[in-house]
Amino acid sequence: MGGEEGGGAFAFNFFAAQTGAVAAVAVAARGGSASSEGADADALEAAAEARAALVAEAEAECILHGPHGGAAQRGGQADWACFEGAEEVEAPAQRRASEDLAAAETLSEIQIPGTDIRLHKCAVTSDAAAALLGETQLQESDLVPGKYEGGFKLWEGAVDLAAYIAREHKLLAADVITGTPAESGLDRLRVLELGCGHGLPGVLCLLAGSEVHFQDYNREVLTSLTAPNVAANLARLPRGAVRPRARYFAGDWLAVGSLLSTKGLDASYDLVLTAETIYSPHGASRLLECIKQVLRPPHGVALVAAKSHYFGVGGGTAGFAAAVAADGTLEVERVWVVEDGASNKREILKLAFPASIVPYFM
Numbered sequence: 323m324g325g326e327e328g329g330g331a332f333a334f335n336f337f338a339a340q341t342g343a344v345a346a347v348a349v350a351a352r353g354g355s356a357s358s359e360g361a362d363a364d365a366l367e368a369a370a371e372a373r374a375a376l377v378a379e380a381e382a383e384c385i386l387h388g389p390h391g392g393a394a395q396r397g398g399q400a401d402w403a404c405f406e407g408a409e410e411v412e413a414p415a416q417r418r419a420s421e422d423l424a425a426a427e428t429l430s431e432i433q434i435p436g437t438d439i440r441l442h443k444c445a446v447t448s449d450a451a452a453a454l455l456g457e458t459q460l461q462e463s464d465l466v467p468g469k470y471e472g473g474f475k476l477w478e479g480a481v482d483l484a485a486y487i488a489r490e491h492k493l494l495a496a497d498v499i500t501g502t503p504a505e506s507g508l509d510r511l512r513v514l515e516l517g518c519g520h521g522l523p524g525v526l527c528l529l530a531g532s533e534v535h536f537q538d539y540n541r542e543v544l545t546s547l548t549a550p551n552v553a554a555n556l557a558r559l560p561r562g563a564v565r566p567r568a569r570y571f572a573g574d575w576l577a578v579g580s581l582l583s584t585k586g587l588d589a590s591y592d593l594v595l596t597a598e599t600i601y602s603p604h605g606a607s608r609l610l611e612c613i614k615q616v617l618r619p620p621h622g623v624a625l626v627a628a629k630s631h632y633f634g635v636g637g638g639t640a641g642f643a644a645a646v647a648a649d650g651t652l653e654v655e656r657v658w659v660v661e662d663g664a665s666n667k668r669e670i671l672k673l674a675f676p677a678s679i680v681p682y683f684m
C-alpha cells in the first residue's frame with residue numbers, strides 16, 4: 323500500500339468476505355430522501371435492513387479485536403463488543419502542548435504540495451507503535467488485520483487531500499498559521515476526518531477555523547499521534563488566536579457512526595475527509611455506511627483520497643465509486659488525479675447528495 327514513512331512489508335489477509343448489503347440500498351439519505359417520489363419510507367427501511375445485515379454479517383464473521391486489542395475471537399457475544407467499542411477520547415488537544423509533544427517521538431515539518439503551507443507532524447516509530455498496541459507483528463507489517471489499520475504511518479493520500487483542500491479554498495500559510503483565518507469558507511464548517519492517522523487534512527481545516535473531529539480505529543493513534551499533531555500546529559498560532567476545539571473518536575466505522583448518532587452528531591458534518599481507507603472492499607462498505615450516517619444533507623460533501631487500485635487487497639477508487647453509485651444515496655465524482663510516480667495512480671473522489679434532494683430541505 324505504501325506508507326510515506328517506510329514501514330514493513332504490506333502483508334494483508336484481512337476480511338475475505340465482502341458484503342453486498344450496502345449495494346442493496348437503493349436510496350436513503352439520513353434526514354432526507356435521496357429520491358423524489360414516495361420512496362422515502364421504503365428507502366429508509368431498506369437502509370436500516372442493509373445496516374442491520376452488515377452488522378449481523380460482521381457479528382458472525384468478526385475477527386476484530388476492538389480498538390484496544392485483546393485476543394482474537396470469532397462469533398458470539400465477545401465479538402459484539404468490538405462494535406460497541408467506539409468511544410470519544412478525552413480531548414488531549416486541550417492539555418498543554420508541551421505535554422502532548424512529550425508523547426511524540428519526533429517533530430518535523432511537511433510542506434503541502436502546491437502551497438507555501440508547512441504543517442508540523444510528529445512521528446511514532448514501528449517499535450513504539452508495537453509497544454503502544456502490544457502487538458509485535460506491527461514491526462513487520464503496515465497492517466495487523468482487525469487490530470491495527472495503518473494509522474501510525476503517513477500515507478500519500480493524506481498529503482494529496484491536504485493539497486486539494488488548500489487549493490480549493492485558496493489557503494495560504496498566512497491564512498492558517500498566523501492571525502485570523504481568511505474567508506476560505508472553512509471557518510464555518512464542521513469537519514470529520516475518518517481513519518485520520520496523522521490527521522493532516524483535518525489539522526489544515528482546524529487551522530483554517532473549522533470545528534474538526536478526528537476518528538481512528540486505534541485510540542493509541544489518536545492520543546500518541548493525532549492529538550500531538552493538533553497540539554503542535556495549534557501551538558504555532560499567535561497568542562490569543564482562537565480555534566474551535568478538536569474532538570477525537572476511536573473505534574470501527576460502524577460503531578463510530580452509532581456513537582456519533584448518540585451524541586447528536588449524525589447528519590451533522592459539512593465536510594467528511596478520508597485518505598487511504600478504501601483498500602479493502604469490506605472496510606470500504608463500512609466506511610460508506612458511516613459517511614452516509616454522518617454527512618449533513620443536502621450540501622454535505624465527503625472527499626475520499628485513495629489509490630486507484632490496492633494490489634493484493636482488492637480495494638481502490640474504481641470499486642468504491644461503483645459501490646457508491648450502486649448504493650444510490652450519494653453521487654460520486656472524480657475531482658483530482660495524481661500521477662507523480664510515488665505510487666500507482668491516486669485520486670480524490672467527491673461524494674455529495676443528488677441535487678434532487680435539495681428542495682426537501684428548503
Ligand SMILES: C[S@@+](CC[C@H](N)C(=O)[O-])C[C@H]1O[C@@H](n2cnc3c(N)ncnc32)[C@H](O)[C@@H]1O
Binds near residue numbers: 473478480481540574
Ligand atoms: C492506511 S491508514 C491511513 C491513515 C491516514 N488517513 C493517512 O492517509 O495517512 C487507514 C486508516 O483507516 C483506519 N481504519 C481502517 N479500517 C477501519 C475501520 N474498519 N474502522 C475504523 N477505522 C478504520 C485506520 O485506523 C487508519 O487510520
